[in-house]
Amino acid sequence: MISLIPSWAHHYDEFWKTLKGRNLWFIKLRYGAAVMLLAVLFASDFIISIKFSPVQHYAILLVTFIILGYNVILHYLRRYVVSKADSFNPIHHSLIQMILDIIALFLLVYFTGSIESPLFLLFVFHMIIGSLILPGIVIYGIAFCIVAVFTGLVLLEYNGVLFHHSVAGFLSAPIYQDFNYIISFTVLFGFLIFVIVLLTNRIARQLYTNEQQLVETIQKLNRAEEEKQKYIIGVVHELKSPIAAVQSYVEMILQKYLGPLDEKVEQKLTSARDRADEAIGMINDILKISRLRLKSEISPDNIDIKEIICSILEKLKGRTEAKEINVKLTDDRLLRTPVRGDKFLIEMAVSNLLSNAVKYVRQGGRIDIIINETEEGMDLDISDNGVGIPEKDQENIFKDFYRASNIKNKGYEGAGLGLSIVKQIIIRHGGRISVESPGRIADNGSPGSTFKIFIPFQATIN
Numbered sequence: 001m002i003s004l005i006p007s008w009a010h011h012y013d014e015f016w017k018t019l020k021g022r023n024l025w026f027i028k029l030r031y032g033a034a035v036m037l038l039a040v041l042f043a044s045d046f047i048i049s050i051k052f053s054p055v056q057h058y059a060i061l062l063v064t065f066i067i068l069g070y071n072v073i074l075h076y077l078r079r080y081v082v083s084k085a086d087s088f089n090p091i092h093h094s095l096i097q098m099i100l101d102i103i104a105l106f107l108l109v110y111f112t113g114s115i116e117s118p119l120f121l122l123f124v125f126h127m128i129i130g131s132l133i134l135p136g137i138v139i140y141g142i143a144f145c146i147v148a149v150f151t152g153l154v155l156l157e158y159n160g161v162l163f164h165h166s167v168a169g170f171l172s173a174p175i176y177q178d179f180n181y182i183i184s185f186t187v188l189f190g191f192l193i194f195v196i197v198l199l200t201n202r203i204a205r206q207l208y209t210n211e212q213q214l215v216e217t218i219q220k221l222n223r224a225e226e227e228k229q230k231y232i233i234g235v236v237h238e239l240k241s242p243i244a245a246v247q248s249y250v251e252m253i254l255q256k257y258l259g260p261l262d263e264k265v266e267q268k269l270t271s272a273r274d275r276a277d278e279a280i281g282m283i284n285d286i287l288k289i290s291r292l293r294l295k296s297e298i299s300p301d302n303i304d305i306k307e308i309i310c311s312i313l314e315k316l317k318g319r320t321e322a323k324e325i326n327v328k329l330t331d332d333r334l335l336r337t338p339v340r341g342d343k344f345l346i347e348m349a350v351s352n353l354l355s356n357a358v359k360y361v362r363q364g365g366r367i368d369i370i371i372n373e374t375e376e377g378m379d380l381d382i383s384d385n386g387v388g389i390p391e392k393d394q395e396n397i398f399k400d401f402y403r404a405s406n407i408k409n410k411g412y413e414g415a416g417l418g419l420s421i422v423k424q425i426i427i428r429h430g431g432r433i434s435v436e437s438p439g440r441i442a443d444n445g446s447p448g449s450t451f452k453i454f455i456p457f458q459a460t461i462n
Contacts, residue, residue: 131200388447
């Protein structure tokens, strides 16, 4: 298969998407052209004063149905067109459409008077469209063939080799036998075709050059982002080691392996241990988000969301029992269709939400989890009756390092990265997430929050 795609665009999704969109637009336009031809035939019989001969009438009708026929086939073939340079791709699809259209147009031009036919202007339209899509060498070749075939057709009619089909009532005198007019017309026609191809192709080539530069810039930014995340991981790892060492020493002292402690000293050491735990948690959040941004390739798998939730709740059991939290899990699904996604990332997202719920719910609080499904995907509702999120903070809560105003300086540890990680994971799975506060199970003095997640069954992993 001959590749007509520039090398920079091989893996550029937007380029392929644009080509597919244009091909579909051409197919729809062709249906309209067929309807227009049928309307012209009808009008010639009953409305306007031009008359087609029986041969012309049947020829135009036949060409119209041929156009409809191959258009239906092209419409069907769209589903087999892949966005790969070494396979049958949208460029090849466009080229086939143009060749078939030009053949059909030559037949229409011939049966409507060739040099006398106003349909020759449609060649100009095809050259403009082709110059925007096809490589220069291809469109120049097509332009040369159009000019050569059209000139040959006119000369063959002039010399009586081909029968000339005049349209009665269109011109008062035949012009296809005027040699001077033929030469002038064909020269100007050829000049017009090549000038249009030259100008349009140059514009298209400049647009492609700009798009190529944009793609290269995006790739450089992605590489820079990757290097930045690797640097962050390296630095944070280096920071984690001494903090973990300090944490272990403080824990050893608090365990009184080095002897008894004064009460005030023990309080200070306990506070230092808590701050070290907080620092380690923040470092782990930063490592998670950096690894998430580095993970460009995701291997999707069938996920049992209920199994993941139960596993997370089992890990949180000690904390929920200590705070006497009532946790309720309801699965309202009928089909229980598995979600297609990355199990590790989905577990990370749900774990963050459930850990937050446990953290911000007061002693004796509630957490209510509902799993449901629609035709398109899975709905997950995680509600609590904790401290809630002020309305003014809700639009920013998913941003990096943002913490709600009602938990700052209240003893709740965290770096403000958890919900940012959750949103990035859900978006990468083609889903969406939203928050409501007061939540679904709010009660007096405890507004709580409700996080709603939707993930499509056949998620497109980004």
